[in-house]
Amino acid sequence: xxxxxxxxxxxxxxxxxxxxxxxxxxxxxxxxxxxxxxxxxxxxxxxxxxxxxxxxxxxxxxxxxxxxxxxxxxxxxxxxxxxxxxxxxxxxxxxxxxxxxxxxxxxxxxxxxxxxxxxxxxxxxxxxxxxxxxxxxxxxxxxxxxxxxxxxxxxxxxxxxxxxxxxxxxxxxxxxxxxxxxxxxxxxxxxxxxxxxxxxxxxxxxxxxxxxxxxxxxxxxxxxxxxxxxxxxxxxxxxxxxxxxxxxxxxxxxxxxxxxxxxxxxxxxxxxxxxxxxxxxxxxxxxxxxxxxxxxxxxxxxxxxxxxxxxxxxxxxxxxxxxxxxxxxx
Numbered sequence: 395x396x397x398x399x400x401x402x403x404x405x406x407x408x409x410x411x412x413x414x415x416x417x418x419x420x421x422x423x424x425x426x427x428x429x430x431x432x433x434x435x436x437x438x439x440x441x442x443x444x445x446x447x448x449x450x451x452x453x454x455x456x457x458x459x460x461x462x463x464x465x466x467x468x469x470x471x472x473x474x475x476x477x478x479x480x481x482x483x484x485x486x487x488x489x490x491x492x493x494x495x496x497x498x499x500x501x502x503x504x505x506x507x508x509x510x511x512x513x514x515x516x517x518x519x520x521x522x523x524x525x526x527x528x529x530x531x532x533x534x535x536x537x538x539x540x541x542x543x544x545x546x547x548x549x550x551x552x553x554x555x556x557x558x559x560x561x562x563x564x565x566x567x568x569x570x571x572x573x574x575x576x577x578x579x580x581x582x583x584x585x586x587x588x589x590x591x592x593x594x595x596x597x598x599x600x601x602x603x604x605x606x607x608x609x610x611x612x613x614x615x616x617x618x619x620x621x622x623x624x625x626x627x628x629x630x631x632x633x634x635x636x637x638x639x640x641x642x643x644x645x646x647x648x649x650x651x652x653x654x655x656x657x658x659x660x661x662x663x664x665x666x667x668x669x670x671x672x673x674x675x676x677x678x679x680x681x682x683x684x685x686x687x688x689x690x691x692x693x694x695x696x697x698x699x700x701x702x703x704x705x706x707x708x709x710x711x712x713x714x715x716x717x718x719x720x721x722x723x724x
Contacts, residue, residue, distance in 0.1 A: 399673060402666045406680040410461070413687035417457040418449055420691060422699035425449055452582045459588050460580055460690045461683040463648045464658075466595055466640035468682025469602045471655030472662075472675045473640075476609040477633035478540050484656035485641035487547040488634050492554030493523025494645035495576060499558050502572045503565040512575065513587050513646035517594065520642030523550050528634060532627075543630070578651040578705030580690050587647055594643040601636030602675055605629065609671040651686070651705055657712050658682045664716075685712060 418430045425445045433446035434454075442450065467485070474483035485491050497519025501512045527550045531543040562569050608629045611619040616626040641655060662677045663669055686704070689711055693704040 395667065399666045399668060402662065403677060403680070406677060406684050409684035410680060410687060413684055413691060414457050414461070417460070417687055417691040417694075418453050421448075421453065421694045423448060425453075451584065455585045455588065456580055456582050456690070457687060459647055460687045462588065462595060463580070463644040463651070464654060464682035464684070464686030465679035466598065466644045466682070467651060467654040467686075468658035468662075468678035468680075469599065469675055470637040470640040470644075471657075472659040472671065472678040473602055473605065473609070473633040473637040474655070475659050476613065476671055476674070477605075477630045477637075478544065479613070480540065480544065481660065482656070483544075485637060486551060486656075487544055488638055488641075489523035489527045489547050489550035489554065490520045490638050490641040491645065491650055492551040492558075494520035494642055495650050496523075496554040496557050496561075498575050498645070498649070499561050499572055502575065503561050503568045506568060506571070513591065516575075516649075517591065517642050517646040519554075520645050521638060523554060524634065524638035524642070526550055528631060532631070540630070543634070574703055575649040577703030578649040578708070579693065579701070579703040580648050591643045591646050594639045598636045598640035598643065599679075601632060601639070605633055605636065606671045606675055609633065613669065613671075648686075649703075649705070651708060653705070653708050653712060654682055654686065657716050658685065661712070661716055 415427065415430070418434075419425050419427055423445075425448060429443070429445045430449050433442065433449040436442065436446065437450065471484050474485070474487060475481060477483075478487070480487070494516040497515035497517070498512050500519070501508055501515040505511070527543065527546045530546040530550075531539075562572075608619075608624050611622050611624045612626055612629055614622075619626050619629075637655075644651065658681050659674055659678045662674050662681055666673060666677065668674070685708065689704045689707045692707050692711075693702045696702055696707075
């Protein structure tokens with residue numbers, strides 16, 4: 395078992411390193427690997443060559459964003475699947491995806507002159523949707539149950555999906571400008587957006603680390619977890635908050651990429667043969683980073699200089715891998 399888990403970690407780490415190297419080197423303009431290394435060592439100072447500026451000012455921020463978003467979505471999925479004991483749990487379940495999509499479309503379609511506020515709109519409405527789901531799920535008798543939370547999330551997701559459809563019908567001429575966000579895609583915008591969203595990622599990751607042991611206890615059943623000093627409802631609420639922060643922050647940077655949060659934890663469990671959150675959560679972060687960095691690189695080079703949304707490529711890469719692992723595990 396130890397050898398199997400070590401192999402999964404090594405493969406994910408190697409894939410991340412290879413994907414990052416390719417992300418820095420390839421694109422509309424290919425940069426030699428030697429130049430990439432020189433740029434990383436020198437830091438792209440005032441005497442940097444044009445190639446080195448491309449690496450440091452455009453590609454490095456985008457590669458880091460892809461790694462952070464991939465890690466965040468992988469961890470968000472692992473948190474929700476562990477807290478809700480539901481293998482289909484993902485950021486969609488707590489309404490984050492629908493809320494973030496609504497917030498972004500609100501800016502793109504109704505306030506196109508404020509396009510720079512798209513990340514803010516996605517983050518705000520993603521967190522608002524999750525807050526409403528938690529408030530509904532925890533209100534009244536029987537509050538905090540898994541079934542109630544899932545039903546509240548489905549209802550809130552449907553509400554925001556309907557609102558998005560209504561906006562797109564009202565402003566059909568502006569819909570093409572929103573397709574890239576809806577399909578999921580990273581842009582070359584430097585470090586500004588990542589810096590502004592970073593605190594939400596940090597809090598979400600810290601929550602995930604703190605919940606590793608409580609989630610393992612929760613997997614034994616609510617009664618056993620309670621006897622070990624764990625409060626199941628509180629753990630579910632905290633896991634939901636952490637996942638909401640990570641998923642909403644990811645949507646603010648990369649649009650709607652809900653697929654990663656659903657599949658990555660499954661891939662990690664199936665490949666390693668363990669459901670221990672001490673392994674699944676950190677390795678889901680590593681595997682999510684590797685997959686999104688690789689996918690974003692393919693999105694940039696497949697039809698260069700035209701950039702494709704990364705969301706469809708994530709499905710094309712992840713689904714065959716997931717089905718292969720699923721077939722082997724049966």
